[in-house]
Amino acid sequence: QMRLVESGGGLVQAGGSLLLSCVASGRTFSIHDMAWYRQSPGKEREFVATISRTGDSTSYADSVKGRFTITRDNAKSMVYLQMNNLKPEGTATYSCNAADTVNDFNAGGEGTRVIVSS
Numbered sequence: 001q002m003r004l005v006e007s008g009g010g011l012v013q014a015g016g017s018l019l020l021s022c023v024a025s026g027r028t029f030s031i032h033d034m035a036w037y038r039q040s041p042g043k044e045r046e047f048v049a050t051i052s053r054t055g056d057s058t059s060y061a062d063s064v065k066g067r068f069t070i071t072r073d074n075a076k077s078m079v080y081l082q083m084n085n086l087k088p089e090g091t092a093t094y095s096c097n098a099a100d101t102v103n104d105f106n107a108g109g110e111g112t113r114v115i116v117s118s
Helices: none
Strands: 003-007 010-013 018-025 033-039 046-051 058-060 068-073 078-083 092-100 105-108 112-117
Touching: 003 092, 003 105, 018 033, 018 092, 018 112, 033 068, 033 078, 046 068, 046 078, 058 068, 078 092
Parallel strands: 010 112
Antiparallel strands: 003 018, 018 078, 033 046, 033 092, 046 058, 068 078, 092 105, 092 112
């Protein structure tokens, strides 16, 4: 089993920044592609960003491109999401996800709440 614990959420004004962190345990972190998702009440879960196992490849949702940056530290088993120029529509619970495609394994955390006030 793999445990993922997110932190760093909170209340921020529109235009502000937050750094989300996710620490993993229970499995070898470096074999997992990592991603961030978000979900607002009444809405479907939405992909935000993903990063490859080595960190050399990233991908973002169009809605966050140029404002959010995903990074990882395999030595610390952590993945981060730097969020800049936050918008009220970014209010959601953000969760990290780990995917080991070789062994068909997937895990997600409970999330951290982000509220962006206008």
